[in-house]
Amino acid sequence: xxxxxxxxxxxxxxxxxxxxxxxxxxxxxxxxxxxxxxxxxxxxxxxxxxxxxxxxxxxxxxxxxxxxxxxxxxxxxxxxxxxxxxxxxxxxxxxxxxxxxxxxxxxxxxxxxxxxxxxxxxxxxxxxxxxxxxxxxxxxxxxxxxxxxxxxxxxxxxxxxxxxxxxxxxxxxxxxxxxxxxxxxxxxxxxxxxxxxxxxxxxxxxxxxxxxxxxxxxxxxxxxxxxxxxxxxxxxxxxxxxxxxxxxxxxxxxxxxxxxxxxxxxxxxxxxxxxxxxxxxxxxxxxxxxxxxxxxxxxxxxxxxxxxxxxxxxxxxxxxxxxxxxxxxxxxxxxxxxxxxxxxxxxxxxxxxxxxxxxxxxxxxxxxxxx
Numbered sequence: 001x002x003x004x005x006x007x008x009x010x011x012x013x014x015x016x017x018x019x020x021x022x023x024x025x026x027x028x029x030x031x032x033x034x035x036x037x038x039x040x041x042x043x044x045x046x047x048x049x050x051x052x053x054x055x056x057x058x059x060x061x062x063x064x065x066x067x068x069x070x071x072x073x074x075x076x077x078x079x080x081x082x083x084x085x086x087x088x089x090x091x092x093x094x095x096x097x098x099x100x101x102x103x104x105x106x107x108x109x110x111x112x113x114x115x116x117x118x119x120x121x122x123x124x125x126x127x128x129x130x131x132x133x134x135x136x137x138x139x140x141x142x143x144x145x146x147x148x149x150x151x152x153x154x155x156x157x158x159x160x161x162x163x164x165x166x167x168x169x170x171x172x173x174x175x176x177x178x179x180x181x182x183x184x185x186x187x188x189x190x191x192x193x194x195x196x197x198x199x200x201x202x203x204x205x206x207x208x209x210x211x212x213x214x215x216x217x218x219x220x221x222x223x224x225x226x227x228x229x230x231x232x233x234x235x236x237x238x239x240x241x242x243x244x245x246x247x248x249x250x251x252x253x254x255x256x257x258x259x260x261x262x263x264x265x266x267x268x269x270x271x272x273x274x275x276x277x278x279x280x281x282x283x284x285x286x287x288x289x290x291x292x293x294x295x296x297x298x299x300x301x302x303x304x305x306x307x308x309x310x311x312x313x314x315x316x317x318x319x320x321x322x323x324x325x326x327x328x329x330x331x332x333x334x335x336x337x338x339x340x341x342x343x344x345x346x347x348x349x350x351x352x353x354x355x356x357x358x359x360x361x362x363x364x365x366x367x368x369x370x371x
Contacts, residue, residue, distance in 0.1 A: 013130050013132070013134045014081070014130075014134055014135065014136055014137060014176075014180055015081070015085055015127075015130075015136045015137070016077050016080075016081050016084050016085065016136070016137045016138075016139070017084075017085045017086070017087035017119070017124075017127060017136060017137065017138045017139070018073070018074070018077070018084055018085070018086055018087070018115070018139050019086075019087060019088055019089075019138070019139060019140040019141060019142075019145070020061075020086060020088035020102060020105070020106075021061075021064070021088065021089075021141070022140075022141030022142070022160050022161065022162075023067075023070075023073070023139055023140065023141055023159060023160070023161055024066060024067060024070040024073070024074075024109075024110075024161070025061070025064040025065070025066060025067070025070075025105060025109075026064055026065040026066070026067055026161075026162065027064060028040035028162060029065065029162075030060065030063070030064050030065070031043065031048075031051050034051045034054055034055075034060075035047040035048075035050070035051050052091070052092070055091055055094070055098075056091065056093060056094040056097075057094060057097055058097075058101075059101050059104075060091075060098075060101065061091070061098055061101040061102045061104075061105055062101035062102075062104040062105050062108075063105075064105060066109045067161040067162065069161050069166060070109070070110075070161070071113075072166060073139075073161075073166060073169065074110070074113050075113070076166065076169065076170075078113065079254070080173065083115070083116040084115055084116065085115050085116050085117040085118070085119065085127075086106060086115045086117070086118045086119065087119045087121070087124050087127055087138060088102055088119070088120055089120070089121070089122055089124065089145075090102075090120050090121070090122060092122075095120075095122075098120070099120040102120055103118060103120070106118060124138065124140075124145055124148070124149060125148045125149050125151070125152035125154070126152075127154075128149045128150075128152035128153050128154030129152065129153040129154055133153065134180065135153055135154045135155045135176070135179060135180055135186070136154045136155070137154065137155050137156070137157065137172075137173070137176050138154055138155075138156045138157065139156075139157045139159050139169060139172070140156060140157070140158070140159070141158070141159060141160040141161070143158060146158050146189055147188070147189060147190050150186075150188035150189050151188050155175070155176040155179050155180070155186070156172075156189060157169055157172030157173070157175075157176070158172075158189075159172065177322075181322065183322075228264075228265075228302065228303060228304075229264070229265040229271070229303065229304045229305070229306070230262060230263055230264045230265055230274070230303075230304075230305045230306070231262050231263075231265055231271040231272075231274040231275045231278070231305065231306040231307075231308065232259070232260030232261055232262020232263070232275065232278065232305065232306075232307060232308070232342075233260055233261055233262060233275045233279060233291065233307070233308040233309065233310035234260055234261075234294075234307075234308075234309055234310065234343075234356070235261065235279075235310050235312055236309055236310065236311050236312070236356075236359055236360065236363060237312055237313070237314055237315040237316075237329065237363070238311055238312065238313055238314070238362075238363045238366070238367070239313060239314040239315065239363075239367055240314075240315055240329070240363070240367075241331075241332070241360050241361075241363035241364040241367075242315065242329040242330060242331055242332075243329070243330055243331075243332060243335075243356075243360070244261075244315070244318075244327060244328065244329045244330075245258040245259060245260065245261075245327070245328060245330075245335075245336060245343070246258065246259055246260070246261050246282065246318075246320075246323070246324040246326070246327055247324060247325050247326035247327065247328070247336075248323070248324060248325070248340065249322060249323055249324055249325040254340050254341060256325075256338070257338050257339060257340040257341075257343075258328070258335075258336040258337070258338070258339050258340060258343065259339070259340030259342060259343055260307060260340070260342065260343060260346075261275075261278060261279050261282050261283060261310075261324075262274070262275055262278045262279070262282075262305075263278045263281075263282075263323075265306075271306035271308075272291050272308070274306075275291060275306075275308050275310065276289065276291075279310065281321060282318070282320070282321055282323055282324060283316075283318035283319060283320070283327075284318060284319030285312070285316055285318065287312060287313065287316070288312070288313060289310050289311065289312055290310070290311040291308045291309070291310055291311075292308060292309040292310075292311065292355060292359065293306070293307075293308060294307040294308055294309055294346060294349070294352040294355060294356070295307050295345070295346045295349035295351070295352040297342060297345055297346075305342060307342075307346050307352065309355060309356055309359060311359060311363075315329050332356065332357065332360045335347075
């Protein structure tokens with residue numbers, strides 16, 4: 001089973017909503033063309049009013065170009081949540097017509113991955129949280145929409161596709177998850193929308209992030225993988241011959257699946273060192289460990305994932321961090337389900353399967369003599 005087959009509502013409650021204009025659809029270029037100016041930054045307040053009036057009763061919203069990053073943004077949301085929703089504002093004084101044309105645009109440009117729900121409403125904030133108070137997430141280009149959404153109890157991500165990279169969204173999700181999991185206090189953002197005649201913007205300062213996190217999030221925005229390279233392991237306890245995988249939490253990709261213990265390789269770090277560090281961070285294990293190389297996954301984007309079998313002397317109880325919601329020690333003929341897509345690929349590699357079986361057999365024969 002992969003992420004697209006999961007039913008996120010049974011796994012967690014938070015929903016993600018995407019604005020259309022400025023996030024998925026290139027409203028700004030079309031408005032500049034309507035005003036006969038080079039860019040939307042050159043639109044005066046008078047021209048802004050004039051162009052909005054020109055849109056009334058037309059198919060303006062159905063004819064907008066799709067941003068090149070739109071499909072990647074949608075894929076990112078689907079990877080994390082299993083689906084996404086649209087929440088977009090109608091044109092003032094032209095509600096029914098603009099709603100119709102926005103839905104025509106969605107049917108044409110998003111037909112391969114349609115949203116679960118579509119809301120065309122001037123009151124976006126009514127969708128800011130679940131009935132039990134759980135915050136929902138809005139990705140929107142207008143600061144005023146983010147402000148009202150956050151004031152209503154949701155978490156907003158300020159993102160404008162023609163100016164921001166998808167790393168902005170990645171950092172926004174990190175903040176949202178920290179708020180939802182009560183790791184940080186929710187202090188509602190207070191933003192203002194751009195004065196499009198001047199190009200001024202008052203926004204929240206960028207959150208401080210570690211240098212490696214910035215690099216990894218930028219790589220994720222480009223490739224869909226966290227970091228340029230990563231490494232992980234399957235534990236094998238030599239006292240029992242059983243293997244151990246992690247159940248991935250809903251804060252990471254492919255939530256609810258069983259995967260390796262691991263993560264991104266930091267700058268200057270070799271794969272084996274990365275596995276030892278990640279294993280310590282994710283399980284608290286700091287004992288002796290012998291690493292046996294397994295299958296190396298390569299993606300056309302240049303991303304690589306180094307798999308290892310980690311031999312430890314005995315079974316231990318992992319101290320889980322936020323990346324995992326559970327763990328399981330199991331026999332080699334009884335793998336948990338559903339498996340992470342990366343583990344599925346690993347188990348299709350005959351050499352890796354033979355190596356795992358070899359060391360499981362050795363453990364059964366030589367109990368406890370792992371390292």
